[in-house]
Amino acid sequence: MRRRVLTVYVTLLVAACLGLALPLCGSIAARGTSDMLLDRINDTARFAGLAEPSVLTGSATSLTGELTAYDQLYGITAVIVDREGSVVAASREGADVAGMDPGHDADRDGELPEAVRTALAGNRMGANTIVYPWQDGPLIVAEPIGRSGEVVGAAVTASPTASLRRSTLAQWCVAWAAVASLMIAGIAAAGPLTRWVLRPIDDLDEATRAVSGGSLDTRVRTAAGPEELRRLGESFNQMADTITSMLERQRTFVAYAGHQVRNPLAALRLRVDSLSRHLTPEGAQQHRLALDEVDRLSRICDSLLTLARTEDAEHSLVWEDVVEVAEDRVVSWAPIAERAGAVLECENTVGMRVRCVEGTLDQALDALIDNALKFGGPGVRITVRAHRTEPGPDGPGHVDVHVVDDGPGLPEAQLEQAARPFWRDGTDGVGGSGLGLSIVVTLLELQGAHLSLRPASPHGIDARIRLPV
Template identity: 40%
Template sequence: MRRRLVISYLLLMVLVLVALETPLAATLASRETDRIRADRLADATRFASLAGPALRGNVPGPVGGELAAYDELYGIRAAVVDRDGRTVVVSPGWSGGPQTAAALESALVGQQFSAPEAVWPWVDGPLVVAVPINDGGEVLGAVVTATPAAEVRRTVTAWWLLLAGIGLLAVLACVSTAFGLAGWVLRPVTELDAVTHEIAEGDRGARVQHRLGPPELRRLAASFNNMADVVSDVMDRQRAFVAHASHQLRNPLTALRLRVEELGSSLTDPDGLAEHRLALEETDRLARVLDALLTLARAEREENQRITVDAAELAASRVAAWEPLARHRSVTLRLAAEGPAYARTVPTAVDQALDALIDNAVKFSGKQGVVTVTVRHADDGVLLQVADTGPGMTPDQLEQATERFWRAPDAQNVEGAGLGLTIVAVLVDASDGRLTMRPGDRCGLVAEVWFPAPEDGPAIVRPVDPALVRA
């Protein structure tokens, strides 16, 4: 946009310069030509006053010597002709031509003649002047001079070059001023664009300086800041509500579960014991939902922090943590890593993403299933892949898998809250990574999480591992 503004200012300046300097250049050429023309007319008039004896007695008289000295001194050729157009006296370098013939024809009818009207640098030819020789109102002949115009052309060219230099300086000044003016006008827009990208990337505290640029853009910046404050406040309230609600609900839920457990000791009826067991399972399921909501709120709130971790080491830790559950469900859990794989993520992103993906893989692989966790370098970052041998998902289900509380139709009876993949998507997005899921080559599902590599070397920050909850 700045380039367009500068080009607009420059085009306007060039048009103004053309409109001003073109007539000025023509005026300078005409003025220089008129100056030379006036001198030649004065000289020709003087020669005409001396040409009387030459025309009356057919003798050169003083005009012959004058023309010779004139030609030798100034290089200007001249000639005197009678009323019949016959040459009477000429300078040594005289040579006629179409231009002098036209000049003599006009002068012999009693009119002064000069051509051209203006000497242009690109037009060759002399400056021709002719005046009649009168005697008592009778035209006896004419005097014609042919002045070389090279000097005039050089003078006109010098004036034009001076005008071009002045115009170039004006254009450079215009460009400099235009860049400054465009920068002043567009600085709020540029900053607004940068702040918008910062907010989109997760920095909700970024704001625009509203004291820059024209008043209209300053008002726009102030309105944008107000809008960003309102949106940020609404998001903070929403996340705080989810976190507080989840936290506050855990206390009565814990008390309810204790009371239900105490009731179990007084039940002897088999049906009552079954209902008691189902009630305990429902309280455990509700506790998992609340923990998942707390994890999701915490992940969205911490999206701006970045740490460097060894994804391969964390993957080995999570595989070891899930190995007992996988063995209990007759699922083979394997790890394939290429050694240290450094990634830059938000805190606990790798841990929680692997927890959610391994949990789903083990849960849906079934007995004798195989879950493979792979860590490798890819695309200037680290790729973590969790592949299982379960039923997998259809393309439509893959599109909905990261929606909150979404459950596949054939998984309604499987324990879970429908928030695991949502948490993974939030953590990956906050880490500037990407989450992709696709069907396996033969069966099952392949979930891949990519995190960017650190830009400043493999220094590792080992955060305190919080208690991770299966979503």
């Protein structure tokens, strides 16, 4: 937008300067020509008044002396012609009206220049002639000589225009220098002026970027600027206030729910654990399952509290060994997998360290392994493996953690929706709220990671966690 405003501004500035300079140059040339033309018309009219007797009698001795003195004083050729265009008297020997105008073409225009023909027709020369610096011909002025309303001849003067053209060109240079200075000053002011005009939009852009980056307390200044942008800024601030309020209420609810449930779960686990000495060997397995479910509920509460602390997540990044975390989760879930008749294994050989929010990778793997055990069916094989990609032309390096099962899987269209909150397949009758994967996605986004679900070969689901290095 800044480029467009600058383009429009500079275009209008150049057009305005040219629109000012061109008429000004034309006015300068017309004014100089008009001044010179007025003087020559007066002189030529005086010669026309003096030449009437000479034209009628054919005696031009005294008139020739007058014209010669005028030519010697001002350097202007003067000629008196009769009705047929023949020279009666001239300021210079051999002067004729055809040679007074170098640009005159006798074959095209006739025997006489247009100004002389106009005068012999009884009309006076108009004041619409303009001499421009690129013209090099003289200024021809002709006045009719009349007697009792009858034209008997014409007085013609040919004035050199070199001095007039130099004066006009000098004034044009001054005018163009002034216009160029104005244009340069306007272009120099284009940057600050454009920044001033677009400042409210820049403020709105910065505030939008800050809010999208997580700074929900950022607001737009609405005290100055155009009325339309002030209204837009006020609407943006109201929207930001609404979003902040909604997120704060949601965060408060999640934190309250997670915190309030943790204490009863801790007490419940102690009570269930204390029952172990009263159980028969046949009830020990069910007792262990009950303890596993209590531990699972505790982990869910931890996830809720982590979600509630997302605003401060960037301040609790820690280094974690991906392989170590994966192996630890496989060991923890091994008894549950064994009781479910599943095979859970980890394929990792070399440790890989990443910087992430503490506990998020553990909880993400718990959710993915839990889903694989729950929906993979009897005898499902679950493999957890990790590998690292070095930085290259395609982008920075990353660590991929895969949780792959060979269960029935899901169609690709449903895989794209599986991470949405409260989404469920609804075809297998397995219980659940549909929040597990959406919580994993939110936890991973805290450190710039993401989760993707793809079909496994030949069947099953390949859940990939991509962590930035």
